[in-house]
Amino acid sequence: MSTLLAETKIYKPSLEAVKEAAERIKKVVVKTPLAPSFTYSNRYSANIFLKREDLQQVRSYKxxxxxxxxxxxxxxxxxxxxxxxxxxxxxxxxxxxxxxxxxxxxxxxxxxxxxxxxxxxxxxxxxxxxxxxxxxxxxxxxxxxxxxxxxxxxxxIHPFDDEKVIEGQATIGLEILEQASEPIDYVFAPLGGGGLLAGLSSIFKELSPNTKIIGVEPEGAPSMTSSLKQGKVVELDDIERFVDGAAVQKVGSRNFAICRENLDEMITIPEGKICQTILDLYNQDAIVVEPAGAMAISALDHFAEEIEGKNVVCIVSGSNNDITRTAEIKERALLYAGLKHYFVISFPQRAGALKEFVAKVLGPNDDITHFEYSKKHHRENGPAVVGIELNDPADFEPLVARMKAKNFYGEYLNDKPNLFQFLV
The missing domain is CATH 3.40.50.1100 (Rossmann fold)
Structure with missing residues (x-):
């Protein structure tokens, strides 16, 4: 163990320090609701509560x-x-x-x-x-x-690897325990650098030790997951930046030391799943969240059987989402669900080829959502990049079979990231 880690592991936010932080910030911080979610409680047959930190004045717990x-x-x-x-x-x-x-x-x-x-x-x-x-x-x-x-x-002012910052984030734990009318079985919280979970988990381990603490980070930036696996803080060479509120290459040393001891489980969630949760929250509950704010709820599917009948809290960490990202969020959600697919289609250089493709290859519920055709060559077949949205993931294999049978199939692009990045 490194000297730095040995030193920082000694630090744990004390209950007294967190109470002092709560007193210090009470004039500017909103005591956000611990709101029951009918939608998710019904979906998982559990008592799901959302800690609405998206309702802070700056729209996040930070x-x-x-x-x-x-x-x-x-x-x-x-x-x-x-x-x-x-x-x-x-x-x-x-x-x-x-x-x-x-x-x-x-x-x-x-x-x-x-x-x-x-x-x-x-x-x-x-x-x-x-x-x-x-x-x-x-x-x-x-x-x-x-x-x-x-x-x-x-x-x-460090965003997560600082004692006073950790103690400030830990005040969320005090509020949840004050607001809860029954013992809490699970807490799901997003993790970027680890400040929130370092503070939150410390309070629960002291005041509600039977509560299971689950950390959630994006699949494209698994900084804490990688560090926990290697038993030390590691810096990732490359990360996916879509979940900007939780995409860090290296977690804090203090945070790692606390989380390694306090977390019951650490999981990663695909960015596409996070996008689907963003859309669900908006469409079903009129709640606007940013990608990091949707991570905790996105993890519930992985624990569906385990949380049945339990009292569960999900931290909705923030709502600073840019409306201009909506198209990308929808696209990522469709891709994750297996409903959006991109192909290079080989169209014969003859009249009626596109009509034949629409009539005899596409299914009755399939839609063309992207089409880019090039005839700048003298080959018999002209390539086009085509995006197709399906009504059901099960329609994919029959669609490909019809393409091949009619000699339209060229190449599938979804699993070719070097090419696919130019489309999404």
Whole structure:
């Protein structure tokens, strides 16, 4: 075990420190509802409750840790100013705190951060905050922020690997236990850098030790899962950035040490499944969530039999979703469900070929949703990239069989990521 890990493992947020954090932040943090979900309770034959952290002033729980950290700083440090790096939600919490406490802040965000999150950060910070877009990932922004911190001697507000931040996030656990009328059997919570679960799990292990704590992270950024498997903090070389609120290459050392001891299980969820949950929440319950906010609910399918008849809490961590991402969210959900497929179709260079394809190859409920045809050659068959949406995943194999029987089949693109990335 490394010296750093040995040192950080000693730290655990004490109940007293978390209660102090709750007192410190109570004037700016909303005590969010622990709301029963009829939709998911009925679906899983369980008592499912949603902890609605998407209803915070900055639309995520991140305000808890950010405000607790910044408001606990000595005045001389506040006067020098603070700096942070964030993919969006921590940035808004820091911006809000800086504005409220009248402390100058510099916030580094990845250039890939959804515009909505960038604009909200600037709005919450007002004249007290400067936003700098740098790099493609949180880790890029983090490295640039650290250089800035060293140059100007600013106080760095870490988004997850900080004691005061962890204690601020842990106040969610206190609220849940105060609001619950019956013992809680399971808590599902999203995990990016690990600050939320480090704090939350510590409170439950002390006050409700029989509650099972399940950590959930995106399949494309399994930072904690990889670290737990190797028994040490590891940095991933490459991650999928779609779940921007939870896509980090490396979890915090403090968070890893706590989560390794406290989590009952750690699972990953495909991004497509997360997208389907986003759509379900909007269509069925009129709840708008960002990808990270949908992760905890997305994990319920994996525990359907285990949670039957149990009291279950899912942390809805945030709602900072950009409406311009809706088309991509729908596309990813359809792909995950096996309802959207892309092909290279070989059309004979003769009149009526497309008509024949529509009439004799497509099923009665199949729709063409993408068509890109090229005739810039002299071959007998002209290729076209065609996207087809099915009504049922079971219709896929018969569709391919008809393509081959009529000599239209060229190539299936869904399982070719190097080509497929240009379509989605």
């Amino acid at each position: 305000i808890r840790g950010a405000y607790n950290k910044i408001s606990s700083l000595p005045q001389e440090q506040l006067d020098r100013g603070v700096i942070c790096a964030s993919a969006g939600n921590h940035a808004q919490g820091v911006a809000f705190a800086c504005n409220k406490l009248q402390a100058k802040g510099v916030i580094y965000m990845p250039g890939t951060t959804p515009r909505q999150k960038v604009e909200q950060t600037r709005m919450f910070g007002g004249e007290w905050v400067d936003v700098v877009l740098k790099g493609d990932t949180f880790d890029d922004a983090f490295k640039n922020a650290m250089k800035h911190r060293e140059k100007y001697d600013l106080v760095f």
